[in-house]
Each structure stands twice: as structure tokens, then as C-alpha cells.
Amino acid sequence: MSSQENKSSGLAGARPTAAAIVDFHDRLAAAYGPQHWWPIQDPANPRFEILIGAVLTQHTAWTNVEIAIAALREAGSLTPEAMLAHDDLPALIRRAGPHRIKAERLRSLCRWFVERGGFAAIETLDTVTLCRELRSLHGIGPETADVIALYAFDRPRFVADAYAFRILERYGWWQGARRYERLRETIEAALGDDASAGFYDELHALIVAHAKQRCHKRAPDCGRCALAATCEYARAAGPA
Ligand code: SF4
Structure with a gap:
């Protein structure tokens, strides 16, 4: 070249x-x-916290993400099923920037996660497919997809x-x-x-x-x- x-x-x-x-x-x-990335608050469920944190941190300071994740954990909503079932997810994450938009993004990510069969099934996807599927979700662009692939699925991106x-x-x-x-x-x-x-x-x-x-x-x-x-x-x- x-x-x-x-x-x-x-x-x-x-x-x-x-x-x-x-x-x-x-x-x-x-x-x-x-x-020592990724900074995890709840060692009981670290990889799911990475998925959620990658969306919450878009255009928002990390200190606000920590507050939103703490609120999710205290409400018992730091699982995909609980987040999908919660009747006021935007209120729980209101400290993390545009909370209604991010709540929609989190729901989209959680629906995909559940329908895809969770970590055990998603891990079997090759990296290109994983990133393509993540990028097809509402509000997840290449950077967020690569952050999730790297930190939650140990893919070299x-x-x-x-x-x-x-x-x-x-x-x-x-x-x-x-x-x-x-x-x-x-x-x-x-x-x-x-x-x-x-x-x-x-x-x-x-x-x-x-x-x-x-x-x-x-x-x-x-x-x-x-x-x-x-x-x-x-x-x-x-x-x-
Ligand atoms: S511009 Fe170059 S030398 Fe200056 S702080 Fe950035 S990387 Fe370092």
C-alpha cells in the first residue's frame, strides 16, 4: 500500500x-x-454485570454507572429475567444518563441474552457472529459490541x-x-x-x-x- x-x-x-x-x-x-478491568461490583454475577455496564457507560461517567448498578443489585434486578420483568427499569438506572433510552437498550440486550440461551450457548458463537448479533441489537454499536466481546466473552478485540x-x-x-x-x-x-x-x-x-x-x-x-x-x-x- x-x-x-x-x-x-x-x-x-x-x-x-x-x-x-x-x-x-x-x-x-x-x-x-x-x-484490573472490568471493575466489578458483584462478584456473584460478574459477566452479566459487564454486559449491563457496557451499555450503561455509553456517554456517561463511570461513577454514575456504579450508582445505577448498585441500584439494580439492591432491587434484586441484576439478572436478565428480573430486568425484563421490572415495571420501571428507567427509574432504577436514572443516574446513568438518558435512562429511558438505556432501559430500552438493556431490555433488548436481555431479550437476546435469554433467547440465545445465556452464557453457555452464546460462548459457542464464533467472534464474528457474536459481534454481528450484538451490533444488531437496539443501541449497541461496534464499540459496545467489542467491549462486551472482549470483557464478557474473552474474545481478542x-x-x-x-x-x-x-x-x-x-x-x-x-x-x-x-x-x-x-x-x-x-x-x-x-x-x-x-x-x-x-x-x-x-x-x-x-x-x-x-x-x-x-x-x-x-x-x-x-x-x-x-x-x-x-x-x-x-x-x-x-x-x-
Ligand atoms: S501526544 Fe504523545 S507524548 Fe504527548 S501525551 Fe500524548 S502520547 Fe504522550
């Missing part, structure tokens, strides 16, 4: 290699330590969220239109089939930590960044 084709497709001058992505991950891991685009654009691995699938496929193709779900799990969590702690939307803190030595943005800005 020529550099012009790379630019129009969103790629920067050079594709990231597996070794470069592992180095990127390792330096963030050294800076921030283990991230790169979450190409806005944080990833921001950091990888500055780092020099992405230019042009922010096309979710192109970035996901680029990173996954570079890493190859040997990359584990655990690696992707930590990579996404580290990218989120880095976006919040150093690579801010405005005024990135390049002077204290673990990636500065190889980041195009920092190189272009000159010595801190």
Missing part, C-alpha cells in the same frame, strides 16, 4: 508492527501498572474508541477519517492471531488510563509521558 493510500484509508506513513504495539503496551503498563483514535493519531499510527472498523482491523492484523484477549483487555484499559492521565484532549502532558520518545506529536513539538 502506498503512503497516499495509507493516508486516505486512515493509516499514517507506516503500519504499526506487532513489536511496536507490544512496546507501546509495555511502556504504558510500566507507567500505570495493572488496570481491539476497542477503537475515541481515546484510541486520539492517542494513535498523535503517536503517528493514524491519520484521516476516524473509521472504527479500519482501526480495529489494522491493530488486530498487526498483532496477528497469537495476541490474547488478556493483552487486548489490558491494552484498552491502559489507553483509557493514558487518555485521562496524560494524553488529554487539550494540552497533552507530553513532558511526563511514557510514550514521548517515540510519539510524533511530541517530536514535532520539540523538547518539553
Whole structure:
């Protein structure tokens, strides 16, 4: 692929290699330590909580998600059957942003989960089918589907969220239109089939930590960044 084709497709001058992505991950891991995602409140039902949390966290701060999940748990509604049967689900999750819209999304997800036969049956789906079915549900886009596939079903998926685009654009691995699938496929193709779900799990969590702690939307803190030595943005800005 020529550099012009790379630019129009969103790629920067050079594709990231597996070794470069592992180095990127390792330096963030050294800076921030283990991230321990997904943050679970109820160890009795962790995987279902991930499904619910992935929907509740859309466009909402995580602290509000924790309040909504606590309300669901206290009401005994942290199961798909209980959520479908509840007569006022929006009231239970009202702290998690647009609660009526999210209640509809949760019901859609719970209906699919029950009709599909729960975790034991859904686990037998291949990753492409799993993500396609999730994306066919009301209000579940590629990012939420990949988060669920990664954290609830241990599937190796790169979450190409806005944080990833921001950091990888500055780092020099992405230019042009922010096309979710192109970035996901680029990173996954570079890493190859040997990359584990655990690696992707930590990579996404580290990218989120880095976006919040150093690579801010405005005024990135390049002077204290673990990636500065190889980041195009920092190189272009000159010595801190
Ligand atoms: S050096 Fe600056 S722009 Fe590059 S990743 Fe670090 S904080 Fe972001």
C-alpha cells in the first residue's frame, strides 16, 4: 500500500508492527501498572454485570454507572429475567444518563441474552457472529459490541474508541477519517492471531488510563509521558 493510500484509508506513513504495539503496551503498563478491568461490583454475577455496564457507560461517567448498578443489585434486578420483568427499569438506572433510552437498550440486550440461551450457548458463537448479533441489537454499536466481546466473552478485540483514535493519531499510527472498523482491523492484523484477549483487555484499559492521565484532549502532558520518545506529536513539538 502506498503512503497516499495509507493516508486516505486512515493509516499514517507506516503500519504499526506487532513489536511496536507490544512496546507501546509495555511502556504504558510500566507507567500505570495493572488496570484490573472490568471493575466489578458483584462478584456473584460478574459477566452479566459487564454486559449491563457496557451499555450503561455509553456517554456517561463511570461513577454514575456504579450508582445505577448498585441500584439494580439492591432491587434484586441484576439478572436478565428480573430486568425484563421490572415495571420501571428507567427509574432504577436514572443516574446513568438518558435512562429511558438505556432501559430500552438493556431490555433488548436481555431479550437476546435469554433467547440465545445465556452464557453457555452464546460462548459457542464464533467472534464474528457474536459481534454481528450484538451490533444488531437496539443501541449497541461496534464499540459496545467489542467491549462486551472482549470483557464478557474473552474474545481478542481491539476497542477503537475515541481515546484510541486520539492517542494513535498523535503517536503517528493514524491519520484521516476516524473509521472504527479500519482501526480495529489494522491493530488486530498487526498483532496477528497469537495476541490474547488478556493483552487486548489490558491494552484498552491502559489507553483509557493514558487518555485521562496524560494524553488529554487539550494540552497533552507530553513532558511526563511514557510514550514521548517515540510519539510524533511530541517530536514535532520539540523538547518539553
Ligand atoms: S507524548 Fe504527548 S501526544 Fe504523545 S502520547 Fe504522550 S501525551 Fe500524548
